[in-house]
Structure formats: structure tokens, C-alpha cells
Amino acid sequence: MTDATQLMVWIDQDLCTGDGICEEIAPDVFVGREDGLWVVKEEASHFGKTIVFDAKEGDGHGPEGSRGVARVPDSQTDIVIEAAEECPGECIMIEPYDAKSIQDRGA
Ligand code: SF4
Secondary structure, X not given: OOOOOOEEXXXXXXXXXXXXXXXXXXXXXXXXXXXXXXXXXXXXXHHOOOEEOXXXXXXXXXXXXXXXXXXEOHHHHHHHHHHHHHOOXXXXXXXXXXXXXXXXXXX
């Protein structure tokens, strides 16, 4: 059983200031990477399997940036929008769910 989703979210790491506000607001969707930038993720508690879009190789990882779109669980929609509004880098991008983008990310 997976959460319904109508939105996708990704981060433009080129603009991320690394303050971590997004993770403070929505820790199920945003996570800090070792290099001090933030990435998006899909949590197993919502989607049955955790995928972190941190550009690492291997199972459980996916591409970063615009190719690394994470599905937003409907239960997280409001706080993901709040995170985007609060993001000082204005680099949290929210888009309507698109099956082809999910397929193309290869994760
Ligand atoms: S709130 Fe925005 S700028 Fe701050 S860490 Fe998250 S994505 Fe980066």
C-alpha cells in the first residue's frame, strides 16, 4: 500500500544554501547530504521503499537535480509547500505528478 500522490518535488542543488530548513519542516521528504546540500527522498513508510535522490550509485538511490523527482505523499503536501515557501534559496521545485518523469529518473 502506497500513499496517493499528486505532486512531485525536486531541489536545484546549484541554488541550495544548505541551511536545512526544508528538513526541519518536512523530514520525510528532505534530507541533508554529506556535501552540505539537501536532496529529496521517498520514504518507505509512504511508498514501501526508501529512495534518496542524492546521485549515489546503487539500489535505494536516484539522480539529483531536475531528474531526481520524488513523489510527494498526499499527507505531506502542505508541509512540502510550506518548505518551498520558506526555502531561502528558492530552489525547491514542486510540479504536478507526471508518470513519465518518474519512469525516466531510473530509480
Ligand atoms: S530550505 Fe532550500 S536552501 Fe535550505 S537546505 Fe533546503 S533546499 Fe537548500
